[in-house]
Amino acid sequence: MYPDVWGREIDIKKEILKDFPILGRKIGGKRLIYLDSTATSQKPIQVLDVIYEFYSRSNSNVHRGIYKLSEESTEAYEKSREKIKKFIGARDKREIIFTRNATESLNLIAYSWGSQIIRKGDNILLTVMEHHSNLLPWRRIAREKKANIHYIGITKDGRLDLSELDNYSKLEPKILAITHVSNVLGTINPIKDLAKWIHDLGGFIVVDGAQSVPHMPVDVNDLDADFLVFSGHKMLGPTGIGVLYGKFEILDEMEPFLVGGEMISRVTLKDESWNELPWKFEAGTPNYVGAIALGMAIDYLNALGMDWVYNHERRLVRYALDKLLDVPGIKIYGPLDDRDRGGIISFTMDNVHPHDIATLLDEDGICIRSGHHCAQPLHDILGVPATARASFYIYNWEEDIDALTASLMKIHKLFAI
């Protein structure tokens, strides 16, 4: 039992499951068990309703009309920005830029700011556990500017190898671009310590929060992150809406990424000047309905409380690690300690390809992802081309893990030599 926002005791499990219509679906006659929230989360009815309601009642473009509908749209859009600001502990709502997703946010930072501050011979520090989205934009800018890329490696148990930091200190990296939580290993990285480290060296930290912001309390001021990015669709929101947080003084100095409508202050036939923050970075008609629906997703998460979300997943991870380690032939990647691990478990099974695992689990209604999860360099280091990955969110419970374990036991028997 759990107190709801009004302090009533409710059965939280029933309440949550009732909010996700898709989870009532059957796959091949079996209950749908969704264990792929790292790729994208499911959406509660409250978020779906906002989208329908908004298009049915208030739809009109933002920041343009001076008629009632347009004022309503603009107000709802900007209110959502305010909610996001509070959710991640930003100081000023001008520090919140709406983008399409984490990938676009990272490209924006690398393209606009990276190209302003990176010079020939500079050092950019990444980690070997980055998603391609936090790897390729930096590699491109490094190639263009003739800068150097370096990678912090990992230990055998899938944590960052912090013993390498002394060597990197000597290089005085200008940027450390790092994921908060690995989408393969589940490792939660010590961002606060690393921010202090890079700031003491005169550099900046870009935090990929795609797998942290949906799952745990994140406070940009506490972390002292210069930038933080995340995607709405991984945190109960719709696709096509993402966020870029940046410290005001940095964003203010940055040149825009895309140019065109809405991001200007004045255009003549000869020259132009840019709009104020945050609109300088929001060229063209934004996904305002997506932003408003993301605001509702944040209301939903806030009603549960991010501490509850984090503790719920941590309990599931502990339970899953214990259960899965009992399946013969299974190898789990990443830390086996639930204290610094998010709700993501990648694994392989002797004699079975991860794609076969995913296909066979699908026959039991269980959705997991298999492949390299857009982290191919990390898989090279792990020495496997692919892994199977189960991941958890607020609508998963121990019975989902029991079902996963039972199916994996069956698969092991099928392939046992």
Ligand code: 7TS
């Ligand atoms: N960074 C991390 C750490 C991610 O896990 C992902 C998506 C992204 C960035 C990119 O997010 P997007 O919304 O811009 O696509 N990760 C995954 C995954 O692990 N499986 O599917 C998408």
